[in-house]
Amino acid sequence: MTRRTVRGLVPALLAAAALTGCSSDPDTDGGAKAEKSAGAPAVKTAARGGTVGGPGSGCELPVTFDLAELWKAKAVTPVEPDSVFAGLANQGPVTMVCEIDAKPAGYLGFLRVWQGKSEDASPRETLEGFVGAEKNASKISYTKATAGKTTAAEVSYTLYSKLVEESRPARAFAVATPEGPVVVQLGGFDAYEHKGMLPAYELAKRTLRVG
Numbered sequence: 001m002t003r004r005t006v007r008g009l010v011p012a013l014l015a016a017a018a019l020t021g022c023s024s025d026p027d028t029d030g031g032a033k034a035e036k037s038a039g040a041p042a043v044k045t046a047a048r049g050g051t052v053g054g055p056g057s058g059c060e061l062p063v064t065f066d067l068a069e070l071w072k073a074k075a076v077t078p079v080e081p082d083s084v085f086a087g088l089a090n091q092g093p094v095t096m097v098c099e100i101d102a103k104p105a106g107y108l109g110f111l112r113v114w115q116g117k118s119e120d121a122s123p124r125e126t127l128e129g130f131v132g133a134e135k136n137a138s139k140i141s142y143t144k145a146t147a148g149k150t151t152a153a154e155v156s157y158t159l160y161s162k163l164v165e166e167s168r169p170a171r172a173f174a175v176a177t178p179e180g181p182v183v184v185q186l187g188g189f190d191a192y193e194h195k196g197m198l199p200a201y202e203l204a205k206r207t208l209r210v211g
Helices: 003-017 123-132 191-207
Strands: 034-036 042-044 048-052 063-068 072-075 094-101 110-116 137-147 150-161 166-175 182-186
Antiparallel strands (some): 094 110, 137 150, 166 182
């Protein structure tokens, strides 16, 4: 299957498989600043296009952070526990509350925000439960991190996708808030899309504010 064929099938496949990912083109980021994640090479931070988390931003969240240019945020409607979609909306200790679409910026994927209810779980514990609920996760690496000025935990891992018959990278960070833990996750349709969307993920992490 060629990449062009795969791109043509993406809208239906993304909805069916709940694939993840994000961001802004590193070649057209308007002189974005470089940002280095723990244990990873320096990655450019995408040009800012707005903010999500506050009233009127598409998703009201316990945190706010900047969005990459052209990315679109939309709140996720709560799903009943017995719904056929419950498995997509819930992962380990957290529930999906916001989906930020990268397609308007030319990428195939989403930046997804998940929220839990536990007031005691640390960011690392939240991530461990989150990744532990993933199927076919491997090469899992946890690191300490900072999101904005907040202490965070970060994880990078690999997921095998049956749709493209290859492994794809994923990344997420978690912070604690008074309303429960929050996980911000980046995946992507494949490794190529993931790499292109990393600047949007770094922008979210660098600009995150609790409250």
